[in-house]
Amino acid sequence: METLSKHTSERSWRADKLSQLGSSIFSEVSEWRLEALQSGRHIIDLSIGSPDLGPSVEIRESLSQEALKEENYTYPGTRGSAEFRGQSAAWMKHRFGVEVDSETELLSLMGSQDGLSHLAQAVCNPGDIAIVPNPGYPIYSGALAIAGVTPWYLPLKEENEFLPDLDDIPEEIWTKATFILLNFPGNPIAVRADLAFFAKLVGLAKKWNVLVVHDLAYSEMGFDGYRPVSVLQVPGAREIAVEFHSFSKSFNMAGCRIGFVAGNADAVGALRELKSNIDFGIFKPIQAAAIYALEQAMAYSEEEDGVASLYQQRRDILVASLAEAGWNVPKPEATMFLWARLPEGFRNSSAPWSSRRFARELLLATGVAVIPGDAFGSEGEGYVRIALVQEEAALQEAAQRIGKFIREHSESLHVKDLE
Template sequence: MTYNSSKRKWRSEKLSHLGSSIFSEVAAWKGEALKSGLDVIDLGIGSPDQPPALEIRQTLSEAVLQEGSYSYPTSKGSVAFREKASAWMKQRFGVSVDSEDELVALMGSQDGLAHLALAICNPGDLAIVPDPGYPIYSGSLAIAGVVPWHLPLLEKNSFLPDLDSIPEQVWREAVFILLNFPGNPVSAEADISFFEKLIKLARKWDVLVVHDLAYSEMGFDGYRPISILQVPGAIDIAVEFHSFSKSFNMAGCRIGFMTGNSEAIAALRELKGNIDYGVFQPIQEAAIIALELAMASDNYQGVADLYERRRDVFVEALADEGWVVPKPKATMFIWAPLPYSIIDSRVAGAREFAKELLLKTGVAIIPGDAFGTQGAGFVRIALVEDEQRLVEAAKRIGRYLREEL
């Protein structure tokens, strides 16, 4: 008798809610463009194009040759890594965190973002997430069976959420609220007064605040992003994610950490203790060196100067081509409203614009609706090519706007 498996679907329905479909689409468009012979300038995915500092690479290369580096690491992170991360938080933000109970190492901040809802929520719980927002924010809720309540980030409010617009019933039901400043895809920045208001509301309703600070070292024009844990007492009601991917060009190493409320830290540690054995020890040693380099100077700029120059060159080049876009004060992304010339054209929206642009010019960008319904009418452009390539991308975009639309 032959078993007929046609009725069974070997795919969880949750996967359709992870928000990665548009990225797969863009990858397919990129494949088409390459097959047609186009030189692709990929400004889609926010993957740094520069290597880590030489000292970081040397430490990693030496550590992997040590015979003792290949046992299971601890899932919460080595004592040395956690102590150094705690020391960096103190120097960088003036925040004191207990490296033993208030900090956990992660395989990149996305590891923690993907698993936190599983660790602190039950199926059917509610969480507040931004729209537009990084796809794993909502995707993690789908994995955990948690109901999302989408908090709009609107241009008229400089993309800061209106906390007063959140209904009392939502505050009452929510387990946590997740925000990120400066953000991805929207590179808005929050000041201390905004964080103070957020913490006050969170205390009132007993809601955990989850702050994603992956772009802490990418502030421009003298702006340095702040930690929500700088608000007095915030550590009692908040956690914060930090990443080495963007700050130190260590995206492939997969290392970051979450710090803050000890109960949430313990829950995530317990979950991860059943999922993985932590970050490879040589990578933790390399990350320690990265933090030491950052702590060696009060005027440490790291990658910020590079991306500030790229931002200036690209925004000015786009303006020369007739597309004026806002200049972000932080992050590696441009969040741009669709150019006026596509209005009433055959291109209906951001997705169609991004597809045509890639297939006709070889310039890859991400349509804003990949990040939520509020992203409609916008595109995200990553500053992950050198200045010459960014200028070339701007010229191609300009030609497309003039000739195709």
């Protein structure tokens, strides 16, 4: 009995694979935030990409009305209602000119992350290889760890304008990979890919029989006239690709947890089969509100660009304010994030700062919270991600605090002579 008790007391109930999920930095930033609060700092949180506004009044009214109906409290069904899937397919046709079969090629999700986190378990076997971007959203590699799939990291480098070089993927990897996952425009980097890039990607995927997985969560957040494109617009892409869509960013419905995946029927069917053993679908009133959101979006003229104008204005204000404060950050062409290389003095000093040190000391000194780039992969070292999730006055105040922080440290940083 003593031996058994000793064994039990020393046993860990935490699976080893949890250490590979890569999201610990978000908990770490929360701890820094608490530390800053305890020291009296007023926090301006630009770390997590959660919209600070809610959906339109009409969407909320639709949700409220449906929530009062007694018949909406039965199990909703994993696939999603026929009405939701049909409206989602109609929106894909309206927005991208893409035809998808709402019965076999479209599945409702509890947000796009729900599908992204389960896809590898549905289409891969343990020991398979999947190609994912570096830097990339943490669930991309985290989902592989859960499924026992080996990641092969595709670097996104500034010298290539953060577009991956598909020709650099070795044939050995193409022959072994089950899928390649990309995200345009992306998180953390607002990379812009055109249809020519997607056509090349689809061609390579067909050559090697590799599933293309495209995360298009920011489809409605293009700026300066740019409208993100769908991989499914490439002729024949439905034979080899799936694409994830989200209502969280496009319609400020993050708390509702709804999205969908569309594309290759075999992959969509595999994910549907897996999820039928995990959950019972999305609350029917949320599906009804999402249907209404899509109807609203389809009624817009091209000049009425939904949430894009709000984030474009915030982008312009923050980028200009940071420049005035002494930190020149490129303007992203989409999404709700800035991807900012550390200021020169911090990068090129005799003792360069890491992204994590910069983010931590910035938060403790100024109350401005950002995410260090290495949270998204090794290629993110030397950068931070800044979310445009505060009102304009708060963004200007954040820039002023950051500018003061940079000036105060510039005196103590000894910049190396650069050739």
